[in-house]
Amino acid sequence: MGLDVDVKGAIYEGLLEKNAEDVKGGAGQYFTPRPLIRAMVEVTRPRPGETVSDPACGTGGFLLAAYDYLSDRKRFDLDIEQKQFLKLHALRGKDVVDGVVRLCAMNLYLHGIGGEDSPIRSGDALISEPSDHYDMVLTNPPFGRKSSVTIANGDRQASRETLVYERDDFYATTSNKQLNFLQHVRTLLGQNGRAAIVVPDNVLFEGGAGEAVRRRLLHDCDLHTLLRLPTGVFYAQGVKANVLFFDRKPASESPWTEKLWIYDLRTNQHFTLRTNPLGEEHLHDFVACYHAENRHDRGETERFRAFSYDELTRRDKASLDIFWLKDESLEDSENLPAPDVLAAEIAESLQAALEQFASIAASLGE
Numbered sequence: 001m002g003l004d005v006d007v008k009g010a011i012y013e014g015l016l017e018k019n020a021e022d023v024k025g026g027a028g029q030y031f032t033p034r035p036l037i038r039a040m041v042e043v044t045r046p047r048p049g050e051t052v053s054d055p056a057c058g059t060g061g062f063l064l065a066a067y068d069y070l071s072d073r074k075r076f077d078l079d080i081e082q083k084q085f086l087k088l089h090a091l092r093g094k095d096v097v098d099g100v101v102r103l104c105a106m107n108l109y110l111h112g113i114g115g116e117d118s119p120i121r122s123g124d125a126l127i128s129e130p131s132d133h134y135d136m137v138l139t140n141p142p143f144g145r146k147s148s149v150t151i152a153n154g155d156r157q158a159s160r161e162t163l164v165y166e167r168d169d170f171y172a173t174t175s176n177k178q179l180n181f182l183q184h185v186r187t188l189l190g191q192n193g194r195a196a197i198v199v200p201d202n203v204l205f206e207g208g209a210g211e212a213v214r215r216r217l218l219h220d221c222d223l224h225t226l227l228r229l230p231t232g233v234f235y236a237q238g239v240k241a242n243v244l245f246f247d248r249k250p251a252s253e254s255p256w257t258e259k260l261w262i263y264d265l266r267t268n269q270h271f272t273l274r275t276n277p278l279g280e281e282h283l284h285d286f287v288a289c290y291h292a293e294n295r296h297d298r299g300e301t302e303r304f305r306a307f308s309y310d311e312l313t314r315r316d317k318a319s320l321d322i323f324w325l326k327d328e329s330l331e332d333s334e335n336l337p338a339p340d341v342l343a344a345e346i347a348e349s350l351q352a353a354l355e356q357f358a359s360i361a362a363s364l365g366e
Contacts, residue, residue: 057093174209
């Protein structure tokens with residue numbers, strides 16, 4: 001007897017997650033923890049008839065979560081036309097790694113998504129202005145601060161050169177991969193489209209292009225929510241990441257962002273992939289505080305606070321790197337994270353500092 005489509009898809013997802021544990025092989029960079037994905041989809045609430053894009057789709061976690069949300073009969077009673085649209089037209093993804101594109105296409109196919117024409121494309125999403133626009137963008141671009149391309153010379157020796165994208169629809173020209181993806185996500189959205197994007201800490205505080213992008217994003221879009229994630233969540237250890245939620249808005253002289261609500265899930269929280277992984281229960285409070293049914297009826301809690309547009313733009317470099325909770329580990333050594341987590345965090349910080357110094361040195365030499 002043949003296996004049910006849902007069973008096949010679940011088996012394949014399990015294999016992908018198992019493969020993501022191969023950190024040395026780099027597989028983990030394509031796998032976002034499913035509890036985080038489901039929470040992001042739950043608060044952004046895709047609707048029947050809407051289109052959803054992931055320009056760095058990896059193995060398809062966001063697209064599958066959106067599909068599961070929309071096909072849940074307890075939530076929506078889709079008619080035949082809506083079901084066909086969801087299967088064939090609602091979901092679109094892109095990834096720069098050919099092998100990952102094949103994994104994603106198979107993942108969606110085993111879940112009954114797509115037809116003769118695959119909804120997943122291979123290529124560099126950042127290379128040019130998008131021709132299609134979407135109601136929603138959900139994505140976790142690959143970690144790594146700089147975009148680069150490998151070039152082989154006449155002696156068959158490979159070298160990596162920094163990639164800078166010159167695009168008229170970008171706020172700023174930079175080699176910072178995450179800033180480029182953030183700008184690209186904005187351009188992918190249709191008017192009033194909604195986005196949720198995972199970004200590393202440097203996107204929140206970096207000067208230069210980073211400051212320019214943040215100020216424009218605060219003004220031109222409704223940047224309404226920031227989820228600060230703990231370490232130990234991703235397969236790349238030590239990564240300090242966040243989720244930015246924003247809506248694209250029409251041109252306006254006055255800023256669209258009135259308040260940025262920040263949820264701090266990082267301070268005094270320690271997770272590990274094996275012994276204490278992030279679960280859906282850890283995100284229930286964030287989902288409740290987000291108050292998706294009416295974002296204008298939110299209330300502050302110990303971990304959830306609002307900051308006005310004026311407060312944010314008055315901060316040095318318009319930094320969104322904001323904390324207010326007391327870090328217990330600074331006062332009590334018993335609350336320190338595990339040694340491997342501490343080492344990974346230190347290595348991450350040193351690497352970021354080295355890249356920043358290298359960038360400064362390069363600009364001085366120009």
